[in-house]
Amino acid sequence: MARKILVLGETKENELRNVSFEAIAAAHKAAEGGEVVGVLFGEGAASHAEAMIQHGADRVIVSEMDELKQYTTDAYMQAMEQVCEEEQAEGLVIGHTSSGKDLAPRLSRKLSSGLITDCVEIEGEGTNAQYIRPVYSGKAFEKIKMEDGFLFITIRPNNIPALEADSSRSGNIDTKTFTISNLRTIIKEVVKKSTGGIDLAEANIIVAGGRGVKSAEGFKPLEELAGVLGAAIGASRGACDADYCDYALQIGQTGKVVTPDLYIAAGISGAIQHLAGMSNSKVIVAINKDPEAPIFEVADYGIVGDLFDVIPALTEEFKKVTAS
Amino acid sequence: MNIFVLMKRTFDTEEKIIIENGRIDEEGAEFIVNPYDEYALEEAIVLKEAHGGEITVVTVGEEEAEKELRTALAMGADKAVLLNMEDMDEAIDHYTIGEVLTAYFKDQEADIILGGNVAVDDGAGQVASRLAEGLQMNQVTTITKLDIEGTKVTIERDVEGDVEIVETSLPLLVTCQQGLNDPRYPSLPGIMKAKKKPLETIDFDDLDLDEEEIAAKTTTTDRFLPPEKGAGKILEGSTESQAQQLVELLKSEAKVI
Numbered sequence: 032m033a034r035k036i037l038v039l040g041e042t043k044e045n046e047l048r049n050v051s052f053e054a055i056a057a058a059h060k061a062a063e064g065g066e067v068v069g070v071l072f073g074e075g076a077a078s079h080a081e082a083m084i085q086h087g088a089d090r091v092i093v094s095e096m097d098e099l100k101q102y103t104t105d106a107y108m109q110a111m112e113q114v115c116e117e118e119q120a121e122g123l124v125i126g127h128t129s130s131g132k133d134l135a136p137r138l139s140r141k142l143s144s145g146l147i148t149d150c151v152e153i154e155g156e157g158t159n160a161q162y163i164r165p166v167y168s169g170k171a172f173e174k175i176k177m178e179d180g181f182l183f184i185t186i187r188p189n190n191i192p193a194l195e196a197d198s199s200r201s202g203n204i205d206t207k208t209f210t211i212s213n214l215r216t217i218i219k220e221v222v223k224k225s226t227g228g229i230d231l232a233e234a235n236i237i238v239a240g241g242r243g244v245k246s247a248e249g250f251k252p253l254e255e256l257a258g259v260l261g262a263a264i265g266a267s268r269g270a271c272d273a274d275y276c277d278y279a280l281q282i283g284q285t286g287k288v289v290t291p292d293l294y295i296a297a298g299i300s301g302a303i304q305h306l307a308g309m310s311n312s313k314v315i316v317a318i319n320k321d322p323e324a325p326i327f328e329v330a331d332y333g334i335v336g337d338l339f340d341v342i343p344a345l346t347e348e349f350k351k352v353t354a355s
Numbered sequence: 356m357n358i359f360v361l362m363k364r365t366f367d368t369e370e371k372i373i374i375e376n377g378r379i380d381e382e383g384a385e386f387i388v389n390p391y392d393e394y395a396l397e398e399a400i401v402l403k404e405a406h407g408g409e410i411t412v413v414t415v416g417e418e419e420a421e422k423e424l425r426t427a428l429a430m431g432a433d434k435a436v437l438l439n440m441e442d443m444d445e446a447i448d449h450y451t452i453g454e455v456l457t458a459y460f461k462d463q464e465a466d467i468i469l470g471g472n473v474a475v476d477d478g479a480g481q482v483a484s485r486l487a488e489g490l491q492m493n494q495v496t497t498i499t500k501l502d503i504e505g506t507k508v509t510i511e512r513d514v515e516g517d518v519e520i521v522e523t524s525l526p527l528l529v530t531c532q533q534g535l536n537d538p539r540y541p542s543l544p545g546i547m548k549a550k551k552k553p554l555e556t557i558d559f560d561d562l563d564l565d566e567e568e569i570a571a572k573t574t575t576t577d578r579f580l581p582p583e584k585g586a587g588k589i590l591e592g593s594t595e596s597q598a599q600q601l602v603e604l605l606k607s608e609a610k611v612i
Contacts, residue, residue, distance in 0.1 A: 104494055129514045133496045136449070136484035145450050145572025148479050161576060166477050168368040171379070173477075174577040215493040215523055219509075222518040232515065236611075260612070278534065279516030284475065285533035287515065293611040303369050311581070314609045316601065322589075330587040332604060334597050344598035352602055352612065 032157060033065035034121035036182065037114065039134075040071040040083055040091075041126055047071075047079040049233045050126035052086040052193035054186055057150070058124045059087055059194070061182050063157030065121070068092060070114055072099035072107065080204040087194040090202040092118075098211040101218055102130040104137065110209040111138055122182030128232070131185045144181035151190040151290070151311070158182075168284055168307030188232045189290045224279035231282070234263035236293045239282055239309070240275070241267035243298015243319065243338055247275050252342040253297055259349045265289065265309075267299045283308035295345075297338040301326030318342065356408030358399045359463065360432065361456070361470035361483060363389040364416055364423040368475045377577045388423045391471025393430075393538035394531035398501060399469050400431040401536065406503065408466075409433045413459065415452050417441050421554060428549035429541030435554040442559045445570035453485025454569040458562045460490055465526060472497045472530040480530075487528040495521060497532040 036058040040051035051069075058067045069088035071080055073095065080091035092114060098106045111134070115123065123138075125131040127149045139146035152163040154174070161174045162184055177183075231237065238257040240250055250264065257264050265287070266280040282289055284307035294312035299305060301317070301324055309315070310329050317330035318341045327333045334341050366379065367387045373380040388396075399410045412427040414420050415438045424435035438455055440447060460468070470483035487494035499518070500511035506525045511518050513532045541549070588604070590597040605612045 104496075108488075129497070132480055133484065133494075136453075136481040137488040137494065139450070139481070140453055140485040140488040145448060146481055147573055148481060164478075166578070167366065167372050167379070168475060168478070169581075170368065170372045171374060171578055171580050173575050174579075175573050175575050178572045178574065180572060216495060217522045218519055219522055220520045221514070222520065224517050277516070278513075281516070293605065293609075307368070314605070314611045315587075316605075317587070327587060327589070329584065331584070331609065332601055333587050333589045334601065335589060336594060336597070340594045341598065344594045345601065348598045348602040349612075352606065 033063050034061070034157070034182075035066045035068065035118065036062040036122040036124060037068050037070055037118060037120045038083070038088065039111065039123065039125045040069055040079070041128060041130065042071070042073055042075065042079060043230065045075055047082050048126065048128070048188070048230070049193065050128060050186065050188040051083060053188065053191045054124040054126055055083060055087040056194045057153055057184065057186050057191050058122070060153045060156050061122050061124070061160055061184075068118060068120065070111070072110060074100050077204060077206065082196070084200050084202040085196040085198055088202060091204050092207055093204060094207050094209060096208055096211065098214065102133070103214060103216055103218065104133055105214045105216065106211050107134050108138060108141065109211045112141055113209045114207070115142060125185045127185040127187045135183065135185050139183050142181055142183070144183045145177055146183045146185075147175050147177065148185045150184050150186045153191065165311065168303065169310050187288065187290065224277045229261070229263035231263045231265055231280070231287050231289055234289070234291050236260050236262035236295075237265045237282070237289055237291045238262045238295045238297065239265035239267065239299060240270050240297050241299030241305075242269040242273060244270060244275055250276055252339065252346070256295070256342055256346045256349065259346055259353060267302070267305045269300070269302070296326050296330070297342055299326055300324045301329065356402060356406045357464060357466045358402055358408055358410045359460070359465045359468045360392065360395045360399045360410060360412045360427065361468065361486070362392045362396070362412050362414045362423065362427055363471070363474045364414065364420040365389040365474050365476040372580065374578050374580055377579070379578060386419075386423065388426050389471050389474045391473055391475070391531055394533065394535045395469035395471055396427055396430050396432065397536045397538040398531060400539070402467070402503065403431075411436060413438065413456070415440060415455050424554055425549050426541060428552045428554070429545040430539060431545065434552060437554065437556045438562070439556050439558050443566060445566045446574065448571035448573045449479055449481035449485065450572045451569045452482050453489060454564060455559070455562060456482065456486045457489030458564050459557065460486065467525060468492070468528040470528070470530050472532050483528060483530045490528075492526055492528050493523055494528045495523060496530040498529045499532050499534040501529065501535070
């Protein structure tokens with residue numbers, strides 16, 4: 032049965048995040064031919080609405096109200112509640128991002144709905160769809176079905192493929208204002224720790240360093256390799272704890288959870304806390320001096336050796352490939 | 356200050372996971388206080404030391420969770436409450452737990468409620484925010500620093516690696532992220548004292564909730580392990596040769612570059 036599903040898109044540094052497109056694809060599966068309506072808030076929202084339509088949204092609701100410029104729980108709760116009410120939507124898909132994680136459970140309670148967070152795959156369609164999500168730090172998966180009623184899921188970035196952009200698609204873009212009051216939390220400042228460039232959560236290739244890089248300086252060869260590959264740089268908790276890099280780069284249970292196509296782990300032993308953040312990557316390459324390191328158990332390809340020899344050699348080889 | 360901590364007893368995810376017929380085999384497994392809830396407990400103790408007051412640790416579960424509640428009491432909580440679900444006949448999910456907690460907290464007049472940002476077993480991260488909404492309470496999630504002066508609260512929170520500095524006020528619910536503090540271990544005197552601290556059990560039936568109304572809205576139909584990965588290829592030869600082989604394999608076999 033066709034049903035109307037909303038997708039809350041998300042921008043970061045004035046770019047629409049990929050997960051917004053992936054959420055549209057997910058919404059189409061749940062909608063079973065029903066309407067998929069994009070929702071986008073904040074500065075420049077209207078200018079990104081077209082991209083949501085090209086990727087499969089049938090129309091988009093935008094708001095550039097000052098109160099929605101930055102994500103805050105109270106403002107987004109009130110705006111989304113009004114959108115859900117006006118649209119009489121039968122479902123909502125949000126990215127499992129920092130703001131998505133903050134908003135979804137609270138909004139779900141408001142809507143008296145169930146919620147399935149962190150979905151990585153959808154099996155079947157419409158009301159029969161089942162949602163697959165990792166549990167036990169990625170060591171297992173569960174398959175969940177939503178009972179009748181409002182369908183509400185958050186999806187992990189980089190897992191559910193987005194639809195191909197189609198520039199011939201068109202749809203309405205409606206600008207709305209909402210009643211927003213009583214904002215209890217004020218954002219004073221955002222201290223940027225991430226390096227900019229490629230977003231770790233959405234990167235296709237990640238080059239990550241662990242304690243084996245030995246110093247902040249030791250990340251240099253990794254950065255060179257990442258430059259050649261167009262990859263993002265990540266790190267294990269060990270490297271962050273040792274102050275070789277900022278916590279913004281941390282991948283793991285307590286850092287970011289990533290699922291790139293290619294994950295190159297250099298000098299990372301592979302503690303469970305790290306594996307939880309990356310073991311579902313499509314292809315894993317491990318480079319470590321210790322042949323017994325647990326990282327080799329999850330690796331598709333392993334090189335036992337000193338990363339300071341192996342990484343520069345790899346950089347040279349990749350240069351040859353990318354040049355040809 | 357009336358301080359509450361939400362605690363979950365979880366399967367230790369460092370354990371090997373065995374699944375039989377779609378269920379996780381918990382036989383002989385190790386159970387622990389959810390590591391993120393330990394940050395919440397530690398922060399509660401720090402708050403009490405600075406501002407005075409009382410710490411109540413609350414869990415939703417069954418009798419076996421008393422062990423983890425005692426651990427929390429040994430760390431420094433003053434009393435513990437088990438919301439016992441044994442009498443609930445309907446299926447339970449995060450929606451249910453949120454409603455049960457809301458029913459309990461309606462009469463508590465909490466100044467601050469602290470929880471972990473996620474539980475390491477199911478990784479859903481739902482219950483704390485559901486409770487905040489149930490109580491119409493202000494929420495700030497994934498916090499890494501907390502300062503309270505009177506009712507004014509300054510918080511640093513982790514936003515995908517960046518730090519957001521926010522100002523807000525009590526009453527407040529927060530979820531705790533790694534980096535907030537280093538949780539203490541229960542001391543021997545702490546463990547002895549914990550045995551005498553009050554641990555109250557409230558049966559589901561006493562919470563004035565309609566079983567059917569709060570029954571689960573989601574159903575887990577299966578659990579499974581990730582497809583077994585064949586043993587990875589360990590590349591041999593000189594460094595140059597290994598690099599060549601790897602690039603070739605990534606190109607022609609794995610097809611990721």
